[in-house]
Amino acid sequence: MGQFVHIILSGLGQLSEGGLILIPLVAFSLCSHTIILERAYHLRRKRIIPSHFVTRSIYNELVQGNPEIAIRMCEKKPGPLTNILRAGLEHRDAEEETIKRAIRIATNTEKRVLTRYLNFLGLLASVSLYTGLLGTVVGMIHSFGALYVGKPTDIAVGISQALLTTAAGLIVALPAYVANDYFRSKSQNFFIALERHGLSLVRFLTTEEYNLFQGEFEGIRVIEENGG
Numbered sequence: 001m002g003q004f005v006h007i008i009l010s011g012l013g014q015l016s017e018g019g020l021i022l023i024p025l026v027a028f029s030l031c032s033h034t035i036i037l038e039r040a041y042h043l044r045r046k047r048i049i050p051s052h053f054v055t056r057s058i059y060n061e062l063v064q065g066n067p068e069i070a071i072r073m074c075e076k077k078p079g080p081l082t083n084i085l086r087a088g089l090e091h092r093d094a095e096e097e098t099i100k101r102a103i104r105i106a107t108n109t110e111k112r113v114l115t116r117y118l119n120f121l122g123l124l125a126s127v128s129l130y131t132g133l134l135g136t137v138v139g140m141i142h143s144f145g146a147l148y149v150g151k152p153t154d155i156a157v158g159i160s161q162a163l164l165t166t167a168a169g170l171i172v173a174l175p176a177y178v179a180n181d182y183f184r185s186k187s188q189n190f191f192i193a194l195e196r197h198g199l200s201l202v203r204f205l206t207t208e209e210y211n212l213f214q215g216e217f218e219g220i221r222v223i224e225e226n227g228g
Contacts, residue, residue: 049197
């Protein structure tokens, strides 16, 4: 335990040699890792596109002539795909273009949800890299100043500061860059899948078979209401 504490204290001592530049880099690191964990949790396929739930539950209710129940099911389990399907189902009796427009608006709204915080994550990556370079410049200025006045100890301190801030900037920036690129690619793939599901719903709602189902079920309801 004592050795572990000694290692931590030694590491903190080395970090402190990086100067004040390391303070914003630590803050950038905390922010970027928070965003990475948040996006990793929310950008899961089961949450974005619950295909099993849609196929077995929502479309099953539609085939049975219960669009209102299907809408309520979407409301009970909100998510990018169910929100898009709900938007289409709420306009199920409209013209095909109206249904497409409603689904397109809902899909674009969900795209903003999928890419939430990613612009900021990319900004953190760039700012962290340039902050590290700023620390490099500051450290080298300190070293050349010490060289000019003939203080070899301060020269080593300046070089150490330059190297530490450079390394810290890269350590913060690289994971943020990689995560930003990965999540953007993943979000784009989800967006394409959501568009495909939306078009499938449009085709389903505008087919003659579905309209025939709805007419048959409506006739059955009228007979049941009349007691026949």
